Amino acid sequence: MTSLSAQWLDRDRRRLILEQSAIPDTIYGILTAACALFIPALVIAIAVAIFAAAWPAFAKLGLSIVTSSDWDVAAGHFGAAPAVFGTLVSSAIALVIATPLAIGVAIFLSEFSPAWLRQPVGFLVDLLAAIPSVVYGLWGIFVLIPLLREHVMPFFRDTLHLGSTPFFSGAAYGPSMLAAGVILAIMALPYISAVSREVLMAVPRSQREAALALGATRWEMIRDAVVPYARSGIIGGIMLGLGRALGETMAVTMVIGNRPEISASLLAPGYTMASLIANEFSEATNDLHLSALMAVGAALFVITLIVNGIARWLVWSVSRARAK
Amino acid sequence: MRALKVTALMLLAVACAKENASNSNTASSTATTSGSVDLTGAGATFPYPIYSKWFSDYAAQKGVKINYQSIGSGGGIRQLSEETVDFGASDSPMSDDEMSKAKGGPVLHIPTVLGADVVTYNVPGVTAPLKLTPEVIAGIFSGNIKKWNDTRIASLNSGVTLPSSDILVVHRSDGSGTTYIFTDYLSTAVPSWKASIGKGKEVKWPVGIGAKGNEGVAGQVKQTPGAIGYVELAYAKQNNLPIAAVRNQAGQFVVASVAGVTAAAAGVAKSLPENTDYRLSIVNAPGADSYPISSFTWLLVYKQQKDAAKGQKLVDFLNWALTEGEQSASSLDYAPLPTDMAAKVKARVATVSLSGAK
Numbered sequence: 001m002t003s004l005s006a007q008w009l010d011r012d013r014r015r016l017i018l019e020q021s022a023i024p025d026t027i028y029g030i031l032t033a034a035c036a037l038f039i040p041a042l043v044i045a046i047a048v049a050i051f052a053a054a055w056p057a058f059a060k061l062g063l064s065i066v067t068s069s070d071w072d073v074a075a076g077h078f079g080a081a082p083a084v085f086g087t088l089v090s091s092a093i094a095l096v097i098a099t100p101l102a103i104g105v106a107i108f109l110s111e112f113s114p115a116w117l118r119q120p121v122g123f124l125v126d127l128l129a130a131i132p133s134v135v136y137g138l139w140g141i142f143v144l145i146p147l148l149r150e151h152v153m154p155f156f157r158d159t160l161h162l163g164s165t166p167f168f169s170g171a172a173y174g175p176s177m178l179a180a181g182v183i184l185a186i187m188a189l190p191y192i193s194a195v196s197r198e199v200l201m202a203v204p205r206s207q208r209e210a211a212l213a214l215g216a217t218r219w220e221m222i223r224d225a226v227v228p229y230a231r232s233g234i235i236g237g238i239m240l241g242l243g244r245a246l247g248e249t250m251a252v253t254m255v256i257g258n259r260p261e262i263s264a265s266l267l268a269p270g271y272t273m274a275s276l277i278a279n280e281f282s283e284a285t286n287d288l289h290l291s292a293l294m295a296v297g298a299a300l301f302v303i304t305l306i307v308n309g310i311a312r313w314l315v316w317s318v319s320r321a322r323a324k
Numbered sequence: 325m326r327a328l329k330v331t332a333l334m335l336l337a338v339a340c341a342k343e344n345a346s347n348s349n350t351a352s353s354t355a356t357t358s359g360s361v362d363l364t365g366a367g368a369t370f371p372y373p374i375y376s377k378w379f380s381d382y383a384a385q386k387g388v389k390i391n392y393q394s395i396g397s398g399g400g401i402r403q404l405s406e407e408t409v410d411f412g413a414s415d416s417p418m419s420d421d422e423m424s425k426a427k428g429g430p431v432l433h434i435p436t437v438l439g440a441d442v443v444t445y446n447v448p449g450v451t452a453p454l455k456l457t458p459e460v461i462a463g464i465f466s467g468n469i470k471k472w473n474d475t476r477i478a479s480l481n482s483g484v485t486l487p488s489s490d491i492l493v494v495h496r497s498d499g500s501g502t503t504y505i506f507t508d509y510l511s512t513a514v515p516s517w518k519a520s521i522g523k524g525k526e527v528k529w530p531v532g533i534g535a536k537g538n539e540g541v542a543g544q545v546k547q548t549p550g551a552i553g554y555v556e557l558a559y560a561k562q563n564n565l566p567i568a569a570v571r572n573q574a575g576q577f578v579v580a581s582v583a584g585v586t587a588a589a590a591g592v593a594k595s596l597p598e599n600t601d602y603r604l605s606i607v608n609a610p611g612a613d614s615y616p617i618s619s620f621t622w623l624l625v626y627k628q629q630k631d632a633a634k635g636q637k638l639v640d641f642l643n644w645a646l647t648e649g650e651q652s653a654s655s656l657d658y659a660p661l662p663t664d665m666a667a668k669v670k671a672r673v674a675t676v677s678l679s680g681a682k
Contacts, residue, residue, distance in 0.1 A: 074522045258534030259533055280526055
């Protein structure tokens with residue numbers, strides 16, 4: 001009997017010792033540190049591998065890979081400037097369309113929506129992110145492109161008389177920079193809206209109540225108290241959407257027309273860096289061709305880094321401006 | 325306390341090692357299951373439907389399993405060169421440079437079946453097959469002929485009402501054997517094409533839009549009034565696309581068919597030297613029935629097989645493919661080799677050395 005109680009006592013003491021000791025913390029610390037270091041190590045490993053594979057092309061062709069517009073595999077010319085241009089322009093179109101829409105959705109859901117509508121609408125918007133990109137591409141070919149060709153493009157060109165401006169000139173065949181931008185906008189939208197919605201909902205009640213107490217209307221409250229508070233988070237969401245747009249491959253390849261030419265017209269076909277790699281990699285046998293495709297990949301990597309850097313800087317400067 | 329910490333770390337390390345070990349266990353067990361596959365190959369996507377039929381028929385008849393990955397001709401050549409597969413497959417012959425880089429020594433090109441490209445179009449109001457000459461096809465795809473009612477097209481198609489609309493050229497955006505055959509044909513038949521654009525799995529197209537895969541090109545052409553593009557014969561037949569009749573070397577307008585493609589191979593086979601390595605182009609072949617935009621597709625095997633048992637299985641399969649396999653080709657819209665040519669190719673298969681000696 002005494003031995004049993006002693007045992008109990010012993011067990012309690014042991015548990016106490018374990019709970020007070022630093023061992024679980026240490027193990028946990030090591031595990032999380034391993035996770036945290038693994039990801040940067042992976043990024044660095046990928047970057048090293050890409051740049052190593054791209055090196056022969058950079059050594060031979062230099063920066064002309066991203067500055068020249070002549071991509072002619074048979075002749076051994078590798079100038080991917082049209083693809084760089086296409087990547088940047090299609091992503092820019094996507095953000096111009098997606099940002100106001102996504103923020104509108106987010107503001108409605110966090111500020112105006114009745115509770116019963118909030119869940120289903122939010123769910124459906126989030127669902128856009130779960131659709132595979134090849135499905136977007138198919139939808140683009142069979143629904144979006146005919147719609148653009150028969151209604152939207154003639155509207156811009158003829159009804160609004162924008163056909164004389166360089167941005168809407170030329171024949172409208174359907175597959176175009178505009179089609180790519182619209183597809184990318186739909187794909188980027190759920191990312192921007194989901195992040196913005198969460199950030200807006202996290203704005204403290206007191207912030208809203210203070211604005212209302214000062215006599216602000218609902219609109220003024222949102223404009224002056226809620227959105228500025230959430231601004232850096234919203235920018236983060238936009239950058240996440242931009243990252244999605246820059247790297248998207250399949251859907252864009254299916255609707256952009258894959259034409260390596262720089263054209264100011266949104267109705268003209270274009271090309272993106274990711275599409276170029278996806279299109280040509282599997283059949284590339286020539287060493288320089290392979291290396292040039294890797295170089296395009298490396299350039300895309302750098303562009304993504306720069307864009308992320310700009311995003312960081314924006315978030316930082318916005319939060320600093322608010323702190324002042 | 326310190327000792328405890330160390331023990332905990334060691335436990336963690338052991339756990340990690342165990343994790344790794346179990347991972348590598350699963351990896352090696354999948355390797356053993358794939359070890360029951362007798363031969364592995366990789367390469368061209370274009371002949372994949374007929375190859376996969378062959379491999380499954382062959383496994384059913386002879387019990388020899390062949391694993392084939394249709395990763396594209398380029399990947400097939402790379403993997404063969406690195407000796408990671410037992411055979412490769414390609415829609416375009418390897419260049420001398422690629423041959424010299426192959427690590428396993430000399431590579432034999434074994435033609436298996438033939439494929440063809442057809443010109444498909446979407447011209448409202450046109451029902452009968454359009455007639456086209458190589459010069460007109462080159463003119464359209466290089467952007468010199470811009471309207472459907474251009475006299476160069478109209479003069480070939482008297483009695484057909486052609487619209488005055490713009491022509492939209494649709495070409496492949498991905499590197500492909502289909503593009504190689506098409507540009508090889510135009511380079512052979514039209515000197516100005518050779519000088520300005522040339523041939524390759526991807527070329528610099530002066531006009532038009534690029535679409536991915538046969539289905540991409542066909543989809544774009546179907547949807548866009550005034551569009552023209554090129555796709556594989558098998559794909560076009562299975563999807564009932566409108567197909568142009570193309571004028572061959574003998575001056576006849578021929579609509580692509582399995583028989584016309586085999587006729588083209590027979591036309592070229594007549595003038596073959598005895599010691600050919602079968603890296604042949606048969607575009608613009610002679611013969612009244614020959615369809616001019618056609619090509620072989622090849623299996624690539626090393627002349628010196630390092631593993632005698634595997635080598636024997638490979639040779640047996642090739643002989644089977646060149647006799648029994650050929651008979652099922654046309655059921656999937658691939659053209660079989662002409663019979664006398666298949667016999668000559670078998671003689672070439674017989675030169676594969678199983679000893680491994682160089």
